[in-house]
Amino acid sequence: MAIAVPAIFCTVALPAYAARPAPSTAGADATAELQHMKSTDAQAVAVASDVQVDVSTRDSFTATSVAELKRAQLRAALATYSGPSVRALLANPPYPNFSLDQVVAVAKQYVGVPYVYGGNTPAGFDCSGFTQYVYAQFGVSLPHSASHQGSGGTAIAPSAALPGDLVVMDGGGHVGIYLGGNMMIDAPYPGLNVEIRAIYTPSHWFVRYGI
Template structure:
């Protein structure tokens, strides 16, 4: 038998196999499949796996790039079930449309601040001690002589009427009578209606100079002999006849 000139080749020795070899291959395949399912779930839900490694010997189905697992089969996952609730909420939500040129306004009432007027200085009571020879103003009846009230009232003849006035710069009716009596130390309210209750009612026949003459909305000082002195709108402090038809005479004090 002729001899061959070719070198003899021998099969390389294979990895030893035992009774556990088949069991190890089966377990490795199961772990690989479980790893692929986990990667798919993570990718579908938006979670990131910082580290993912398939068991040794498993068929690689995921590649790790910058510690983020990307799964080839993730693109085929149906995520509509995960976003169905959010989409339904958006579809049923009311649509609010606001024009770009809309102008917002607030109804704020206009407020005007008015400072309180400065209070009039309180008159200083001065007790007059006139004598019977003290003259009173012009056109005063003779009965006014000797009356301290008439003597003080005559000082302000010609002062103009001023609504709400209570000083020699200007008087209204009750401001004049209260100012005159204040010189004698008697305080009267600055109101014709209130001065009605500031003394005792006397008859016209018993009236004396200095008594108040009260009618609705007005008050004056009786000067005697059917005369009075007062402040009337549009005029000045002056003496004139009692013109009221049914006045009430009040004795102060």
Template structure:
């Protein structure tokens, strides 16, 4: 049986193409709901970062220490009143200028050089005073070997092996390089200066292949007797004695005297 109109309420009849009319009350409720949702979203976005810190029973997702410090706000530090009265003093330190350091070093070097010269002079004087034999000048006045020959010169020079080196020495009490050569050649009546350069200029240069024992080996600031086979007989340096040893440099030349 079909229901009557009174049982189902009034029937709404619409015309084709006519807009459907909605309930104003339902529309108003919808607007209020939308406004409430929008307000909630805006409020949530405006919350500070530390406002939302969920946590569970195990403490996961709890607020960090940095969050707690941020929530705590500004901190206050108590400063002792005496801190404002502390005085600051400058260290009593002064740097020595480099010029003064250089001057002091130069003075020390000069003092050391003077001490070395004084020691050498004292040593030479001691050796000279201890020697009572003839000097080079005495031999020049009365030569014990009037007949000159290179083998004889070398034989005489060999007799002084072991004589200590003394700076400025020219007697068997102590020789330096040129003093040794001067003393030996004086015994053959040949006068030489007490200088390696002067002795090199006093003779004639010869080829190394022609060198014989007794010829002079001339170096820069040093000399001695050629000893054959690339060796030299000489007074080497302070602390050493007259000896034969290999020539240690190629920077030398040979000079022969008496020709």
């Protein structure tokens, strides 16, 4: 029995050992063939030592700030205008007798003028530039600032406000000319023109100049 058992193990082990494949040489052969091709079929280009090589440059760009764009727009608007300035109007007002009704009539002449930041001529108005230009025609000098216009003059109760008074909104950040019935005429903001529209906020107050 002791002799028979080893013999069985040997019999079982033999087929397993015999079935193990021999190590493959395909990978090594492929590597050798690649190296041969690289050494025999390689191409070479001779370059002279004095060749000038163009150096590629990176595209450049400049950024334009919003303030610069606004200044450019204002310069363009002023370049197209040859009429009287605010200073000239104050020196020789075409309407020397102040009248709120006449203020409304003059203001309506500028419906359609484009909004231009910093503008105070019919070539382009911002909100306070518009009211400044209209009032200058009556010899009334207003600062070119909505907040300063709103803090000057004489404060008027809403019940006593008349067409031609200034209506101030946005905590002093915007100003227009009151037309009565919750309507006003103003230079709204970039992209729009001087127009007649409703007073858009209940937070507003009235100021009267020229009295």
